[in-house]
Amino acid sequence: ACPDGEHEHAYERRAEPIVHLTPPSRPLVWGDINIIHTTDSHGWLLGHQKASFPEPSYSGDFGDFASFVAHMKKIAEEKDVDLLLVDSGDLHDGTGLVDGFPPGGIDAHDANKFFDQLPYDVLAIGNHELYIYANALDMHLNFAPKFHGRYLSSNVNITVAGPGGTPVSVPVGSRFAKFKTRKGRKVTSLGVLFDFTGNDHNTTVQKVEDMVNEAWFADAIKEEPDFFLLVGHMPVARDKWPLVFNAVRAVHPTTPILIFGGHSHIRDCLQFDGRSIALESGRYMETVGFLSVNLDHQGSKANLTVNRRYLDPNRVTYEFHSNRRDSSFDSPQGRKITKGLQDLSNRFNLDLKFGTAPQDYTLSRDPFPSNGSLLSLIVDQVLPTALTVNNSRANIPNIIITNSGGLRFDIYAGPFTKNDQLTASPFTDAFQYIPNVPLSVAKSVLPVLNGGGNNGRRELSSAEERYARGDVDERYGNWLAEMHERAGPERRAAQNLTLGYVTQDACPGIGDDTLHTPLPFFPSPGFISSTPPTGSVDTAIDLVFVDFIASEVLKVLNGLQTTKTYTSSDVLSYTSILLNEVLGVFAQVKWN
Numbered sequence: 001a002c003p004d005g006e007h008e009h010a011y012e013r014r015a016e017p018i019v020h021l022t023p024p025s026r027p028l029v030w031g032d033i034n035i036i037h038t039t040d041s042h043g044w045l046l047g048h049q050k051a052s053f054p055e056p057s058y059s060g061d062f063g064d065f066a067s068f069v070a071h072m073k074k075i076a077e078e079k080d081v082d083l084l085l086v087d088s089g090d091l092h093d094g095t096g097l098v099d100g101f102p103p104g105g106i107d108a109h110d111a112n113k114f115f116d117q118l119p120y121d122v123l124a125i126g127n128h129e130l131y132i133y134a135n136a137l138d139m140h141l142n143f144a145p146k147f148h149g150r151y152l153s154s155n156v157n158i159t160v161a162g163p164g165g166t167p168v169s170v171p172v173g174s175r176f177a178k179f180k181t182r183k184g185r186k187v188t189s190l191g192v193l194f195d196f197t198g199n200d201h202n203t204t205v206q207k208v209e210d211m212v213n214e215a216w217f218a219d220a221i222k223e224e225p226d227f228f229l230l231v232g233h234m235p236v237a238r239d240k241w242p243l244v245f246n247a248v249r250a251v252h253p254t255t256p257i258l259i260f261g262g263h264s265h266i267r268d269c270l271q272f273d274g275r276s277i278a279l280e281s282g283r284y285m286e287t288v289g290f291l292s293v294n295l296d297h298q299g300s301k302a303n304l305t306v307n308r309r310y311l312d313p314n315r316v317t318y319e320f321h322s323n324r325r326d327s328s329f330d331s332p333q334g335r336k337i338t339k340g341l342q343d344l345s346n347r348f349n350l351d352l353k354f355g356t357a358p359q360d361y362t363l364s365r366d367p368f369p370s371n372g373s374l375l376s377l378i379v380d381q382v383l384p385t386a387l388t389v390n391n392s393r394a395n396i397p398n399i400i401i402t403n404s405g406g407l408r409f410d411i412y413a414g415p416f417t418k419n420d421q422l423t424a425s426p427f428t429d430a431f432q433y434i435p436n437v438p439l440s441v442a443k444s445v446l447p448v449l450n451g452g453g454n455n456g457r458r459e460l461s462s463a464e465e466r467y468a469r470g471d472v473d474e475r476y477g478n479w480l481a482e483m484h485e486r487a488g489p490e491r492r493a494a495q496n497l498t499l500g501y502v503t504q505d506a507c508p509g510i511g512d513d514t515l516h517t518p519l520p521f522f523p524s525p526g527f528i529s530s531t532p533p534t535g536s537v538d539t540a541i542d543l544v545f546v547d548f549i550a551s552e553v554l555k556v557l558n559g560l561q562t563t564k565t566y567t568s569s570d571v572l573s574y575t576s577i578l579l580n581e582v583l584g585v586f587a588q589v590k591w592n
């Protein structure tokens, strides 16, 4: 195995990798009902392509995944059991395949076409489908119809022009689906989104507690199926699945309920009762979930036999579980998808090189602040360089603030391409500023945003508000921290395992399919800023920030002082360079 942190530049992705990948620890346990689960894929359909671990463990692309699903379908037929495929949303925002479209295009429109080439049984909408109206509309008009009623948005509507141009609010996809499996089992399915509040105008997210009181909901769950398949973009723990679960249980005390969640980017599993199971399968195509259940007779009160597994999506995993060799693994459809993805990457010019990154920069494997921290690189070097290019305000002292959640993935040493830029920073967030803010006030904004400062009021941006706007960094970070602490430096050194996720969840047995040693973890604040300039307390400076956090910045400013009431009319555009461009600009200047 490649030692932790060591680079193996000879790594080749398509054939049997030169880097040795640890095979799965044991065969899958099949049941009567088997379900393969993807969630929070965020455009990672080309697989992870870097040579340092853990990346090679996630190197399978969507074509490889399609071949795997095809072989698993065949095995299911041979075993005469059901195999379903489900997805819990967040197809947008995260790689060049979705965000690297040329001007005039729509985010994820082209990459999403690969989803309908796989036999998905049910898909649910995610919050990232809703930040921009045009993306939600594309899902409504072009994506949902491909799935013939199985793209579910139980509590999410979009407003479109109805008859005569009158605006009407309609589900983005369908509210629920009822269908039969290959073996003739009756399924009732929902697709639920957590109580998201960061959605664009003309989209609506109904609170989960209101959804379960709708007449359509009561009608949809009335008839008893063989099992309920609840798919949704909502973490399986510490969110509102119990409301949906209890509403179904109130009508059907013993019917099996299978839940597939997402959003918090973690591997997780729990059981609300002995005849149900809830699985969450990570993020970024770093995990493919597998769940099997043995069904008993209607009305049985016995605990169900359930098995769950978190697979590392790579060809070694896929070949192991589908009993194939490298030479017999690729299906024609799989090859076609891989080729289509590479063509799309070429069309979007994703290999365009901006420079050469001198070292790795990580989001949580290095302390913040530090030389290896991507967040430090951004605030100390990237933003001060990129935002002042051709900017008439370059000579005016400033403080630049951004939310850490705008940065999404590590940078690895070596060629830094358009795709790397968009994986690290996918959002088209604009930079704005408020001029003439007294230095003493501007300096206090960051600590208050991070919940540490005392502005004489309740914390302005509570953890709940941030969570409702989609922020799950804290949950994902806590998960990484917990596995990091559990391992400890000695145990990590003693194990000759590659870096990866080491999951401890609330379901029976071990969930991880391949054994790893946990990634090091260092926490970081929710908001970060450039180093404040020196000067007297009343030095007038530019307070620069990304538009995604503008309303929070205004609230904080107004809590910090009473001399002026700041409103959106004080907020001006700072530069035409967007957040998803700053790394490319910086790399061209400094990494060439």
Ligand SMILES: Nc1ccn([C@@H]2O[C@H](COP(=O)(O)O)[C@@H](O)[C@H]2O)c(=O)n1
Pocket: 090, 127, 128, 131, 263, 403, 404, 405, 406, 407, 427, 428, 429, 466, 469, 470, 471, 472, 473, 548
């Ligand atoms: N324009 C945007 C949109 C989102 N963010 C960040 O993403 C977080 C939500 O992403 P999940 O995958 O966790 O749903 C959100 O809280 C922001 O941190 C952004 O920065 N700009």
